[in-house]
Amino acid sequence: MSKVKVNKVVVAYSGGLDTSVIIPWLKENYGCEVVAFVADVGQGEDELVGIEDKAMASGASEVYIADLKEEMVADYIYPTLKTGALYEGKYLLGTSMARPIIAKAQVECARKVGADALAHGCTGKGNDQVRFEGAFAALAPDLHVIAPWREWDLVSREQCLDYLAERNIPCTASLTKIYSRDANAWHISTEGGVLEDTWNAPNDDCWAWTNSPxxxxxxxxxxxxxxxxxxxxxxxxxxxxxxxxxxxxxDKGVKHGVGRIDIVENRLVGMKSRGCYETPGGTIMMEALRAVEQLVLDKSSFEFREELGVKASHLVYDGRWFTPLCKSILAATEELAQDVNGEVVVKLYKGQVTATQKRSENSLYSEEFATFGEDEVYNQSHAEGFIRLYSLASRIRTLNAQKK
Structure with a gap:
């Protein structure tokens, strides 16, 4: 199959083995200029030290580094938190939430340098290829997308290292890589190694950030x-x-071992995968926000917010951030959050976070109404009529059955 003619491509560059190979591979197979785009989403200083020199040594013509940390938390993580999104009831979407802002900034870089193509280092087995390309489709459908892992014949870490060695391209990666990790300010994920057998309990090496409880x-x-x-x-x-x-x-969550989960999740591409995820600060945030919601949201509003949270978790996980549906859900939860004001005290202890105190100026909780003692604001006899109307359909259904 003949390749599309490409003049300049912007590749999402991490400095790891895969993207170090991708730069020379793109030049050789597409005969194009390659610009390396680096997104700083809080993956850590160690990941960014010397990354510009590394990209240039791999053959990049230019390197752009974008500091996206503040924007990612304010414009992607905080809005998602308001929805209460937990993928499959456990996962705080750490990898997923970083992808739309990276893709958006990569497109902006491509426009700036006049590129006609985008490239990423996602494999053909994972979710990230869908997340990146879904965002590209929404933001820049005119740009061609290259996914080398779906094209090249390199199938092992050893082959990738040999590829670089043959071209005298320096690389600090080693032959042995036990785990696959992805980190940003929100979380770190660990996959592979002993985790590939679900009967293996995670060992200490499976946890990169947090203290054990x-x-x-x-x-x-x-x-x-x-x-x-x-x-x-x-x-x-x-x-x-x-x-x-x-x-x-x-920092506080790491110290107290907060935010660890070991999950087997359903990937978008159909297979299941297992990972150990650490989201210390995010777990604390989620507990605090839900505590204030308990005071402020009425039953119907809380139920609606829960429904939105489930839907939002799939939209974010599946890479559909830049869609009308996602925009609508975020708008709805933004409206619901207008009265979610208050103060919460959380207790951090041995891997657990618990809201122990909560108050809000908008609280619907009334001690006068809720008391088990004597009160003057609630006539308990009024409940009889409510229950009779509330259960009327059940009463009629059974009476009809008795007549038959």
Whole structure:
């Protein structure tokens, strides 16, 4: 099959083995200029040190590094948190939430440099290829997309290393890579190695950030969080930006072993995969926001928000951020969050986070109404008529059956 003519391509570059191979491979197979785009989403300074030199040594003509940390937390993570999205009831969507902002910034880079193509290093087995290309389709359908893993005949880590060695391209990657990891400010995921057998319990090497609950401090830590319109704006009285809030709570969660999950999930492409995910700060945030919601949202609104959360989890996981449906869900949860204001005290202890105190100026909870003692605001006899009407359909159905 003949290749599409490409003059300049912008590749999402991480500095790892795969993308180090992709740059020379694109030049050789497409005869094009390759621009390396690096997204700083909080994966850590160690991942970014020397990355520009590494990309140039691989054959890139230019390297663009975009600091996306603040924007990712404020414009992608916080809105998703308002929906209450948990993929398959457990996963806080750490990898998924970083993809739309990376793809958007990559498209912006392509426009800036006048590229006619985009490339990524996602494999043909994973979810990320769909997330990137779905975003590309929504934002830049005119740009050609190249996915080398679906084209080349390199099938092993050893072959990739040989490919670079033959071209005298330096690479610090080793032949043995036990785990596959992906990190950003929100989380770190660990897959592969012993985790490929679901009967193997994760060992200490499967957890990259957090203390084990057993090694966590024996004394609980209490943290006070201020919530405004469904967003955490202050920690222990200190007002912070969304990214600063996350960094602060990450540090606390890591210390206390908070935010670990071991999950077998359904990938979008059809297969199941197992991963150990660590989302320390995010787990604390989720607990705090849900605690304020319990005070503020009435039963129907809370039920609706839960439905939106399930739908949002699949939209984000499946790479459909830039769609009218996702935009509509985010708008709905934004409206629901207008009264989600309050203060929460959370207890961090041995891997657990628990909301122990909560209050809100918009609370629908009334001690006068809820008390088990004597009150003057609720006539219990009124409940009889309510129950009779509420169960009327069941009553009629059974009476009809008795007549028959």
């Amino acid at each position: 057993e090694a966590a401090p024996d004394e609980a830590e209490y943290v006070t969080l201020k919530v405004q319109k469904g967003e955490i704006v202050a920690v222990d009285g200190e007002e912070l930006s969304p990214y600063q809030v996350l960094m602060n709570l990450n």
